[in-house]
Amino acid sequence: xxxxxxxxxxxxxxxxxxxxxxxxxxxxxxxxxxxxxxxxxxxxxxxxxxxxxxxxxxxxxxxxxxxxxxxxxxxxxxxxxxxxxxxxxxxxxxxxxxxxxxxxxxxxxxxxxxxxxxxxxxxxxxxxxxxxxxxxxxxxxxxxxxxxxxxxxxxxxxxxxxxxxxxxx
Amino acid sequence: xxxxxxxxxxxxxxxxxxxxxxxxxxxxxxxxxxxxxxxxxxxxxxxxxxxxxxxxxxxxxxxxxxxxxxxxxxxxxxxxxxxxxxxxxxxxxxxxxxxxxxxxxxxxxxxxxxxxxxxxxxxxxxxxxxxxxxxxxxxxxxxxxxxxxxxxxxxxxxxxxxxxxxxxxxx
Numbered sequence: 001x002x003x004x005x006x007x008x009x010x011x012x013x014x015x016x017x018x019x020x021x022x023x024x025x026x027x028x029x030x031x032x033x034x035x036x037x038x039x040x041x042x043x044x045x046x047x048x049x050x051x052x053x054x055x056x057x058x059x060x061x062x063x064x065x066x067x068x069x070x071x072x073x074x075x076x077x078x079x080x081x082x083x084x085x086x087x088x089x090x091x092x093x094x095x096x097x098x099x100x101x102x103x104x105x106x107x108x109x110x111x112x113x114x115x116x117x118x119x120x121x122x123x124x125x126x127x128x129x130x131x132x133x134x135x136x137x138x139x140x141x142x143x144x145x146x147x148x149x150x151x152x153x154x155x156x157x158x159x160x161x162x163x164x165x166x167x168x169x
Numbered sequence: 170x171x172x173x174x175x176x177x178x179x180x181x182x183x184x185x186x187x188x189x190x191x192x193x194x195x196x197x198x199x200x201x202x203x204x205x206x207x208x209x210x211x212x213x214x215x216x217x218x219x220x221x222x223x224x225x226x227x228x229x230x231x232x233x234x235x236x237x238x239x240x241x242x243x244x245x246x247x248x249x250x251x252x253x254x255x256x257x258x259x260x261x262x263x264x265x266x267x268x269x270x271x272x273x274x275x276x277x278x279x280x281x282x283x284x285x286x287x288x289x290x291x292x293x294x295x296x297x298x299x300x301x302x303x304x305x306x307x308x309x310x311x312x313x314x315x316x317x318x319x320x321x322x323x324x325x326x327x328x329x330x331x332x333x334x335x336x337x338x339x340x
Binding site: 138139142143144145153154155156157158 | 177180181183184187271274275276277278279294297298301
């Protein structure tokens with residue numbers, strides 16, 4: 001699947017940064033489409049400004065989930081689309097891969113969506129995304145000064161996330 | 170005595186208590202909100218100290234009572250003891266906890282933009298953080314008051330997650 005201006009990007013994937021981080025960037029959205037969190041470790045190319053980029057990402061995910069659920073040849077019932085499901089239930093895509101990156105996705109039952117963009121040879125990141133969701137619960141949901149539904153501003157979350165992402169192979 | 174409750178439940182309840190008092194009930198009277206929260210802590214501390222001193226003899230002096238707060242009382246509530254106790258031997262005690270359990274997940278973002286844009290922003294953040302310390306201050310005051318030691322307790326966050334409680338015993 002080619003999405004962003006395929007001809008500009010060279011076919012060989014970019015080398016990881018000197019900091020050794022294995023991921024390019026990460027997004028987190030809530031149920032209403034508010035971008036709670038965006039962090040980049042290695043992103044040489046921006047095609048849109050930040051606002052548009054976030055909206056595009058959210059719209060993309062919404063469409064992809066809808067598409068994959070409708071195309072499911074095995075499911076008899078058409079469930080209620082747009083309602084978050086338990087991880088593993090129903091039919092939801094969890095990643096797609098291009099020649100230059102891999103995008104992994106997870107949605108929690110509370111509607112928190114986590115997107116992680118990494119280099120294309122990354123393995124299955126579903127367990128990693130679950131761990132990141134646990135970091136969110138520990139350092140954001142349980143943070144006394146965090147207001148739910150607002151962008152995440154927590155040093156503890158940032159530090160622990162950076163540390164964990166560095167260890168993903 | 171053997172029943173337990175989930176720690177997440179208690180912590181969420183405390184967070185909501187502070188939030189309700191500061192943002193809804195006394196939204197423009199932060200001082201009043203602080204005193205209400207401290208008063209709730211007072212009641213809780215009073216009852217907890219009753220419970221945790223059940224089989225003990227009376228304390229011989231103020232220092233023994235404070236040491237009880239630092240060791241047994243703190244262990245029962247926070248699963249650890251106070252890390253450092255200082256006193257001026259004239260009725261003032263400073264209790265330092267290097268990793269206060271209820272502050273362990275508290276965090277703000279210390280980006281350079283925040284410091285430049287407004288000194289106000291930082292004050293609001295630190296005020297929001299210190300609101301969460303009134304409840305434990307009340308607990309200490311209530312506990313000591315039940316042991317016959319009237320006092321005033323204040324707290325101060327030096328650097329997250331460490332904080333110190335200052336007890337001033339009324340002569």
